[in-house]
Every structure is written in structure tokens, then in C-alpha cells.
Amino acid sequence: MEPLYGPIRDYAWGSRSAIALLQGRSVPSAGPEAELWLGAHPGAPAHVDRAGLRVSLCDLVRDEPGQWLGQRVSERFGSRLPFLLKVLAADAPLSLQAHPDAEQAQAGYAAEAGRPEGQRNYSDPHHKPELLVALTPFEALCGFRDPAESAEALAAFGVPALAPVVAALRAGPAGLRTAVRTLLGWPVARRHDLLAAVVAAPADGPDAELTRRLAKAYPGDPGALVALLLHHLRLEAGEAIWMPAGNLHAYLSGCGVEIMAASDNVLRGGLTPKRVDVDELLRVLRFEVLDDPVRAAQPVGPGVDWWPVPVDDFALHRVRVDAAVPSVTLSLPGPRVVLCAGGSITVDDGAGALTLISGEAAIGTALGAPLRIDGAGVAYVATSGLR
Numbered sequence: 001m002e003p004l005y006g007p008i009r010d011y012a013w014g015s016r017s018a019i020a021l022l023q024g025r026s027v028p029s030a031g032p033e034a035e036l037w038l039g040a041h042p043g044a045p046a047h048v049d050r051a052g053l054r055v056s057l058c059d060l061v062r063d064e065p066g067q068w069l070g071q072r073v074s075e076r077f078g079s080r081l082p083f084l085l086k087v088l089a090a091d092a093p094l095s096l097q098a099h100p101d102a103e104q105a106q107a108g109y110a111a112e113a114g115r116p117e118g119q120r121n122y123s124d125p126h127h128k129p130e131l132l133v134a135l136t137p138f139e140a141l142c143g144f145r146d147p148a149e150s151a152e153a154l155a156a157f158g159v160p161a162l163a164p165v166v167a168a169l170r171a172g173p174a175g176l177r178t179a180v181r182t183l184l185g186w187p188v189a190r191r192h193d194l195l196a197a198v199v200a201a202p203a204d205g206p207d208a209e210l211t212r213r214l215a216k217a218y219p220g221d222p223g224a225l226v227a228l229l230l231h232h233l234r235l236e237a238g239e240a241i242w243m244p245a246g247n248l249h250a251y252l253s254g255c256g257v258e259i260m261a262a263s264d265n266v267l268r269g270g271l272t273p274k275r276v277d278v279d280e281l282l283r284v285l286r287f288e289v290l291d292d293p294v295r296a297a298q299p300v301g302p303g304v305d306w307w308p309v310p311v312d313d314f315a316l317h318r319v320r321v322d323a324a325v326p327s328v329t330l331s332l333p334g335p336r337v338v339l340c341a342g343g344s345i346t347v348d349d350g351a352g353a354l355t356l357i358s359g360e361a362a363i364g365t366a367l368g369a370p371l372r373i374d375g376a377g378v379a380y381v382a383t384s385g386l387r
Helices: 018-022 057-063 070-077 102-111 147-155 160-170 173-184 188-200 206-217 223-229 278-284
Strands: 002-004 035-039 047-050 053-056 083-090 096-098 130-134 138-144 230-235 240-243 249-261 267-270 298-301 304-306 315-321 327-330 336-348 353-357 361-364 371-383
Touching: 002 047, 018 083, 018 249, 035 336, 047 057, 053 057, 083 336, 083 371, 096 223, 096 278, 102 278, 130 138, 130 315, 138 240, 147 160, 147 173, 147 223, 160 173, 160 188, 160 223, 173 223, 173 267, 173 278, 188 206, 188 223, 206 223, 206 230, 223 230, 223 267, 230 240, 230 249, 267 278, 315 327, 353 361, 353 371
Parallel strands: none
Antiparallel strands: 002 361, 035 083, 047 053, 083 249, 096 249, 096 267, 130 240, 130 249, 138 230, 138 249, 298 304, 304 315, 315 371, 327 371, 336 353, 336 361, 336 371
16 A cells, blocks of 8 residues: 545635544645545546655556556456545535436537537546545435425415426426426526525525525525425435436535546536536436435444445445454455545555555555555545446
8 A cells, every 4th residue: 555645626615624624734724625536537636656756646547557457447447547536525515416327428528529628518428426425414415305395395485486386396206307497597687586586585494594595605596496406415424425327416515525436527507606508417317306315334344334336436435443343354356545534544455554644545556455454543445346
């Protein structure tokens, strides 16, 4: 195992405390720190040391796929690390968004060939399913809820202009597409009046509070109303949410470990100053009720649990070692990225032991022996999902 140095993305919605505290730095940080990237995505690759220099993991994986990925992973995914591990820390709501499936991503990327970067929806031909595990209490919107509940939430504002949306939702799941299209396609010149009427309405309760909060953060953005079509989740540490392709979602606040297929394809619908393409978002959305987006950890052995997902790009395990379980050995295939999320641990894959403290990360190649973790702390281990 060797140290892995990940860049921190400074998006405006990021926290000035969460990642700094995880890494034992002073708080507040100099600016917002939104995401710590631990992977080989070309947008912000992590680095390792080589002869006193920091070398991009992208370059190493590309040049030595057999060593870093192993035969099975490189045959399945080519000369690229198929997953990206992140620490995400949100102090403000992220965009309302969804991700394409593999077929949609390939077709969209090919169709946009030659367009300037600022006019593209697709930055690569890959899908981007995601799993997020809360490190702190975490708030999110994820997946369509029962349309009848959404209809009542919107009707409670008593705003006549919303009547067509309420009627569509009362038709059940078949009306979800109409409701989303109507809200996100609201004439730009009338959006501020609509949101002003909603904010001024005497409605109360969690739904009204959420809409007012989002409308304050993003004035005149109809995404504040689309939010009421989704499950409003509050995760405790250790709970996770799974976001498959076509699932509309948004993170609102909190810190978590996120693992995803190594793609940056994001189709936004609102709650953002970034590019929004409503037509393309509607094309990839799955207009179906998501019964239960929350996933609990499943134990797989002493000190080890995971959150199984139906893709082979990635798998995520959590290891907790302490006086009761001082050592854990994992036989996991392919490359392994380890993040220490608390305490102090020693990781050893037969190529050399390395001690990590909170916020530090390591990587081992596909040629390593089963991974042994000792000490007193918590580790998240990312691998491919091939078995």
C-alpha cells in the first residue's frame, strides 16, 4: 500500500469545517471545501509519490493497467479505474440532478461530439450510479415519493397557478412526467412571481419549510417546488442512499463518503447556476416511485460491513477495528483505495504496511495480497464490484 493524495474541490456549496475536521486541520478552512476526490478521474485525479514527485493516478493506471487493475477489471472497463471514491461535505443544497444509464451516456456523448465544452451535457460515455454513506447527519432529496403526497403538499400552498401540477400528480405515477415538465418548464418571466406566491402562502409543516428554504437559496428557481415530489431524507451516520441511473436527487447538507462509477455526467434540472437542459433531463429520468431509497449496512464478518449495489463498477466496505476486533483481513479483487475516517489504522497488502490517520488515504494495486487492516479506527475500502 502507498499513500494516495486526493485534491479537494472548492465548489461554493462546500463546508468550511467537515473535511478540515476529518483531516485534523484548523477550522474554518480558508474557503469552501466540497469534495475530496480519491481516484483516477481526469477532472481531478489523485496522486502518488514517485522519486520525490507527485504522479497522477490517471497516468499510472493508463500506462500499467495490468498492475493497477488486474486482468478482469481491465478487460471489463479498459485502462481506467472504474470507480471514484469521494468525501462530500455540503453546507448548502446541491443541484437537482440525475445521471444517465450506460446506453444513454454512450449515445449522448457520441451525439455531442464536436460541441464546445460549455454546450455539452455529456463529458464521457459512462454511466454514474452512486452510493453515499453518511458520516454525519445527512439531509437529501432522493427518488420520487407517492404522487398523492406531493399533490397535497403543493395544494396546501393554495396557489391557483399550481392547479395543473396538482391535477397531474393526483393521477398517480403516470402524471409525474407532466408535473416535472410543467414545473421545470415554467416561463422564466413568471418564475419569481410563482415562487413569491408560494413563499407568502400560509402553509406550514416540513414540506412548506423545505420549499421556502430552497427558494431563499435559489430565488425564482422552480426546483424548489420539484423538491416536493421527492423523498426528503435525514440519514444518521452509517445509513446510505443508493442513486441508480435516472433517479432525481439532490444533497442538502451533511458529510458523507460517496462512491460512484468514474464518470462526471450530470444532468441538472434546477437549484444551480450551472447549465440546465430540461429536455435532456426529462429524457433520462425514470418516472417511477422509489419505495425506499435508504440502505442499511449489511455485516459480512467481524468488524466488516457493506452496502451491496447492483452494479460491478464498485463496491464499498466499512472496516471497524478496536480492542474487540483488532485485525481484519479482506480478500477483495482488483485495485483497492482505503480511506481512514477516524482513529489510526495500519493497512498491509503484502507490498508494504502503511499507517493512516483520519482523513488520509492509501491505494494498493491488483497484484497485492489480501488486505489486512489493524489498529483502532474506521476505514472505508473501495474496490471494483467484480466478483
